[in-house]
Amino acid sequence: MKRALGLTDLRLARKNIAPLASRTPLSRSTIRAFLHLMRALGAFHLARYITRRGLRIICYHGFALADEYKFRSTLFIREDLFRRRVAYLRGKGYPILPLSEALEELYAGRLPPCAAVITMDDGWLGVYSVGLPIIKELQVPTTVYVATDYVENPMPVYTVASSYLFWRTKSKRVTLPRGLGTFDLGSQVDEAESLAQKFGALLPPAERLEFLKDLADALDVSFAEIETKKLFRVMNEDQLRRLDQAGVDIQLHSHRHEWPLYDRGMAEAEIAENRRFLEPIASHALEHFCYPSGVYGLHQGEWLAALGVKSATTIDPGLNFADASRFALRRIVDGGKVSDIEFAAEMTGFMEVVRWFRQRRLFSRPPWWLVQRDTDKASGTGS
Numbered sequence: 437m438k439r440a441l442g443l444t445d446l447r448l449a450r451k452n453i454a455p456l457a458s459r460t461p462l463s464r465s466t467i468r469a470f471l472h473l474m475r476a477l478g479a480f481h482l483a484r485y486i487t488r489r490g491l492r493i494i495c496y497h498g499f500a501l502a503d504e505y506k507f508r509s510t511l512f513i514r515e516d517l518f519r520r521r522v523a524y525l526r527g528k529g530y531p532i533l534p535l536s537e538a539l540e541e542l543y544a545g546r547l548p549p550c551a552a553v554i555t556m557d558d559g560w561l562g563v564y565s566v567g568l569p570i571i572k573e574l575q576v577p578t579t580v581y582v583a584t585d586y587v588e589n590p591m592p593v594y595t596v597a598s599s600y601l602f603w604r605t606k607s608k609r610v611t612l613p614r615g616l617g618t619f620d621l622g623s624q625v626d627e628a629e630s631l632a633q634k635f636g637a638l639l640p641p642a643e644r645l646e647f648l649k650d651l652a653d654a655l656d657v658s659f660a661e662i663e664t665k666k667l668f669r670v671m672n673e674d675q676l677r678r679l680d681q682a683g684v685d686i687q688l689h690s691h692r693h694e695w696p697l698y699d700r701g702m703a704e705a706e707i708a709e710n711r712r713f714l715e716p717i718a719s720h721a722l723e724h725f726c727y728p729s730g731v732y733g734l735h736q737g738e739w740l741a742a743l744g745v746k747s748a749t750t751i752d753p754g755l756n757f758a759d760a761s762r763f764a765l766r767r768i769v770d771g772g773k774v775s776d777i778e779f780a781a782e783m784t785g786f787m788e789v790v791r792w793f794r795q796r797r798l799f800s801r802p803p804w805w806l807v808q809r810d811t812d813k814a815s816g817t818g819s
Contacts, residue, residue: 471777474526480784486784488549490755491542492530494521495767498560502665507603511596515566521779522574525552530783535685535724539706540748542758552783555579555749555764555767557689557726559587564675572682581689581726581749582676584713589641592668597648598636602629605655606715613650666745670771676717686718688725688745695728700739705721708745724748737763755788 691709
C-alpha cells in the first residue's frame with residue numbers, strides 16, 4: 437500500500453525549520469535546543485522519509501592518541517565517540533555500505549533507504565593503532581583516503597604539529613628559531629604562528645623536522661613527549677598494508693596534501709605520485725579520491741575521469757542523490773564538537789531539508805518526495 441506525505445505535513449515542516457533557516461546567527465546551545473524540539477515534534481522522522489534516497493557519506497580524520505582531541509576535536513576523535521556513532525547507525529537502521537558498492541547502488545537507483553558510508557581522511561596513525569581494532573571488532577566497512585608525502589618522509593605532520601606547539605605552550609613570549617623574530621604570545625600569537633608555518637613549509641623534510649624541534653624548544657614544549665606518543669604521524673607502509681589486509685579500502689588523497697584549482701599538470705602529478713606509492717600496498721583499485729582540505733572545482737571532474745578516478749568527495753555538507761556529481765560528493769563531517777543531536781539532525785536529513793529551505797529548493801525536489809513507491813523498502817526505526 438502506498439504511503440503518501442501530505443502537503444500539510446510539508447508546509448508544517450517548512451514552518452518548523454524557519455528559525456534555523458534564518459540568516460541571523462544563532463548560538464550553538466540555541467540550535468541544539470531547537471533540534472531537540474524538532475525531534476520531539478517528529479520533524480526528524482519526516483525529514484528521514486523525505487531524504488531516504490540520499491546517500492550519507494560521513495567524514496572522519498584521525499583518532500586521538502593523547503590530548504590531541506582537546507586541540508582539534510574534529511581532526512582527532514576519541515574512541516568512545518566513534519563507537520557511539522556506529523551504535524547509533526546500527527540501532528537506527530542506517531545500512532553501512534562500502535564506498536564503491538554504495539555509489540554503484542546510488543547511481544543504479546538501488547540504494548537501500550538511508551544508506552551510509554564511513555570515510556577517514558589523511559591516513560593518521562591513530563586510524564591504525566586505535567581505529568583498526570574497533571573497525572575489525574564492529575565489522576564496519578571503511579574507506580581511508582591516504583596522502584603519502586609524510587609516509588615517504590616519516591615525521592610529525594608539520595602544519596598540525598607546529599600549530600599544536602603554539603596551542604600547548606604556556607610561554608608569554610617566544611623568540612622564533614632562525615632569526616624570525618620575537619613575539620608577544622598574548623597579542624601576536626597569530627602572527628608568530630603564521631610566520632613559523634610559512635617558513636617551515638618551505639624547508640625540505642629533514643630541515644623541517646629540525647626546525648620543528650627548535651620551535652618546540654623555543655615554546656618550551658617537550659618534543660620528546662610528542663615523539664614518544666607518536667603524535668601527528670601518519671601510518672607507515674607496513675601499517676597501511678595491514679589496514680588493507682584487514683579489509684579497509686585505501687584510496688587516493690594526493691601526495692603532498694595539495695590540490696590546485698587550475699593547474700591540471702600539478703593535479704595529475706599529485707595523483708600519479710599518490711598512486712605510485714599506494715599501488716604496491718592497496719589490493720583495491722585506486723579509483724576514488726578525496727579533495728585535500730576540500731579544495732575543488734567542478735571543472736576538475738574531467739581531469740579526474742581522464743586519470744581513471746570514479747568519484748571524489750568534498751567537505752561540502754549534505755546528502756547525495758542520484759543526480760549528484762560523482763566528482764563533488766558531499767559529506768557529513770563528524771567530530772568532538774558535533775553533539776549527538778546535531779549528528780542525528782544530519783543523518784535523518786533534517787539539516788538537509790533546512791539547507792534546501794535556505795536555498796529555496798524545499799519544494800523543487802522530484803515527485804518521489806510526495807509518494808513512496810510500493811517497491812521502496814522500510815526506511816528504518818526512526819531518528
